[in-house]
Amino acid sequence: MFNSIFKDSRKIQPDWWEVSYLVIFAIILIFTMWGTTMLPDFWPSRFGLFTYFLIMVYVIVKGIKKFTYTKTETIFALIIGTSFLICAFKNDMYSFLFMLAFLIVGAKDVSIDKILKVYLLIDSIIMLIAFVCSQLGMIENLQYWKNEQMRFALGSVYPTDFAAHIFYIVLVVICLYNRKVYIVEPFLIMIIAFLVYKWTIASTSFICMVIFSVYLLGDTIWKTKKEKIKDNIFIKLLSAVPIVFASIYIYMTAAYDNNNTKWLWINEKLSDRLENSKKGFEINGFNLLGKYIEEKGWGKSVVERPDYFFLDDSYIRILLEYGIIVFMVVMAILIIVSRRAAYAGRMTMVFAIVFISLHSFMEHHLLDIAYNPFILCVFADLSINKEKKECMILNKR
Numbered sequence: 001m002f003n004s005i006f007k008d009s010r011k012i013q014p015d016w017w018e019v020s021y022l023v024i025f026a027i028i029l030i031f032t033m034w035g036t037t038m039l040p041d042f043w044p045s046r047f048g049l050f051t052y053f054l055i056m057v058y059v060i061v062k063g064i065k066k067f068t069y070t071k072t073e074t075i076f077a078l079i080i081g082t083s084f085l086i087c088a089f090k091n092d093m094y095s096f097l098f099m100l101a102f103l104i105v106g107a108k109d110v111s112i113d114k115i116l117k118v119y120l121l122i123d124s125i126i127m128l129i130a131f132v133c134s135q136l137g138m139i140e141n142l143q144y145w146k147n148e149q150m151r152f153a154l155g156s157v158y159p160t161d162f163a164a165h166i167f168y169i170v171l172v173v174i175c176l177y178n179r180k181v182y183i184v185e186p187f188l189i190m191i192i193a194f195l196v197y198k199w200t201i202a203s204t205s206f207i208c209m210v211i212f213s214v215y216l217l218g219d220t221i222w223k224t225k226k227e228k229i230k231d232n233i234f235i236k237l238l239s240a241v242p243i244v245f246a247s248i249y250i251y252m253t254a255a256y257d258n259n260n261t262k263w264l265w266i267n268e269k270l271s272d273r274l275e276n277s278k279k280g281f282e283i284n285g286f287n288l289l290g291k292y293i294e295e296k297g298w299g300k301s302v303v304e305r306p307d308y309f310f311l312d313d314s315y316i317r318i319l320l321e322y323g324i325i326v327f328m329v330v331m332a333i334l335i336i337v338s339r340r341a342a343y344a345g346r347m348t349m350v351f352a353i354v355f356i357s358l359h360s361f362m363e364h365h366l367l368d369i370a371y372n373p374f375i376l377c378v379f380a381d382l383s384i385n386k387e388k389k390e391c392m393i394l395n396k397r
Contacts, residue, residue, distance in 0.1 A: 017062055018110045022118050024054050028099060029122045032370040036165070037130035037155050038139040038300065052099045059106040068109055073379060077105045080333070080378075083325045091292045094322060100369060104333075108379040115380060116172045119373040123172075127165055130155030142302055151201040157299040163202030164363055166192065167209055168371045171352045174216065175374075186217035204362040212355050238350055239338035242357040243331055246315040249361055253277040253316055273362065276309055277316045290323030314366035330367065337377040344382035349374070 028051045031043065044050075069077060084101035088094055107115065134141035134155035142153035156162035170189055177185070193209035196202065256274045257263050267274040284291045297310040311317040319327045334353060341349035356366070356374060365371035 015109075017066055018114070020058060021106055021110050022114055024051075024058055024106075025103065025115065026118050026122060027051060028055065028103065029119060029369065030126070032096075032368075033123055033126045036157055036161055036370050037126060038142070038153070038157060039126075039130050039133065039155070040139070048095075052095070052102075055099060055102040055106060059102045062106060062108075069379070073108070076332075076336075077108075077379065080104055080329055083329050087290050087322045087326050090289060093292055094290070096369075097322065097326070097367075100367060100375070103369065104376055104378055107376045110380050112377055112380040112382050113176060113384075115373060115376055116176055120169065120172050120176070123165060123169055123370075127155070127162075127169070142300070144298070144302060146201050149201055152199050154199060158297075159200035160202045160205065160363065161299070163196050163200045163205035164359070164365050164371055166196050167205040167359060168356075168365075168373075170209055170212070171355065172373065174212075175346070175349045175352055177348070183217065183220050186213040186220065189213035189216070204359060208355050208359045211358075212351070215351055235339070235342045235350065238354055239335045239342075241338075241354045242334040242360075245357050245361050246319075246327075246331065249277075249313050249315050250319065253281055253313075270362070271312075273312050276311060277313055279309060280311050280316065280320045284320045286319060286324060288324050290321050290326065293321055310364075312362060312364050314360035314364050317364050318367065333375065333378050337374060340377065340382055345384060346382060349377070349382075 031047060031051055034041075034043075081101045084097040088096070088098040088101075130139065131154050133139045134153070139155060141155065142158065144151050144153075144159060151159045152162075153159050154162045156165065170192065174185065174189075189209055190213045193206050193213065196209075197206040252266070252274055255263070256267065256278045258267075258275065258278075263274065280293055284293055293311070295310045296305055296307055298305065298308070311320065315327070318330055334357065338350050338353045341347070341353070352374060356372060360366040367375060369375070
């Protein structure tokens with residue numbers, strides 16, 4: 001009797017390694033997310049280096065005190081760390097890879113749901129603050145013309161950046177739902193997609209959100225038996241989608257010819273992305289460890305740049321700037337995340353990776369932690385009922 005009365009009052013001891021990671025992740029996310037908006041910069045000098053040091057010390061201490069990696073995981077963690085750190089040390093402009101490597105490796109055994117909740121809370125709050133401030137005239141609401149239509153950044157550094165934030169927020173929300181999506185959510189996503197497109201004219205995020213909502217609608221109507229398809233050939237094909245998109249774009253870049261009317265038409269439809277990618281290829285070429293490419297984009301300014309040059313496609317950006325080795329590691333990360341998500345029964349997350357791969361075909365946010373938290377899923381705990389398992393263990397004691 002007394003056991004039944006008091007068992008619910010027992011408190012689960014917090015995993016302080018997990019709590020520490022989430023706090024550090026929150027600090028890094030606030031700092032990086034803030035930089036994607038027009039909000040005034042108030043950060044202390046070299047605060048970014050402090051965040052790098054923080055996550056590095058955490059991973060080293062955790063590795064010494066609580067080493068839970070398998071042999072395979074240890075090898076892959078070393079590959080990620082070595083390739084990312086070499087690229088970061090080779091060029092200061094890519095120093096974020098230092099932080100990203102330790103974030104990925106340090107997420108071992110941390111609940112992905114908690115990581116996504118931290119991301120959702122911080123990203124939503126900062127986006128809301130920036131949006132409100134831009135509408136009240138407290139910060140600049142950047143405005144651009146596209147095809148005789150005015151597009152707004154709504155507090156972000158560029159209209160497509162605002163739309164990309166909304167796209168990733170939608171994916172995070174749905175992945176937190178997992179199998180609890182009802183028929184109203186797909187229609188709600190469609191409404192959000194149309195509203196965002198109306199103000200930003202950001203085609204890529206719009207198309208990805210609409211197709212994603214169609215997938216959710218079909219999945220809700222036909223009630224897919226997700227637990228029965230996690231090991232079949234369909235999952236293997238889905239996990240290969242990033243490689244397919246990357247291969248297509250790399251081929252298009254290599255084959256692009258500005259004297260060919262067909263390629264000129266394709267380049268126009270892709271908003272000159274192929275032309276810039278080809279220019280980047282001619283400047284850098286493909287090499288193992290990457291090379292710094294100076295880019296001159298539109299972000300944070302409406303002043304026209306006659307020397308505009310920016311690599312929007314994530315795949316060609318990674319390949320040219322960070323090198324073949326990092327590119328191969330990133331492809332492996334996406335495949336592993338898809339397979340792990342399927343094995344954990346998170347089919348929604350598997351499809352999220354598919355749509356992130358599609359989005360990355362036209363956007364450069366694949367390795368940007370302020371947008372894409374799913375890159376941290378490699379070693380994170382993807383089990384859906386982690387809290388329930390902890391309660392069951394506690395009640396057995």
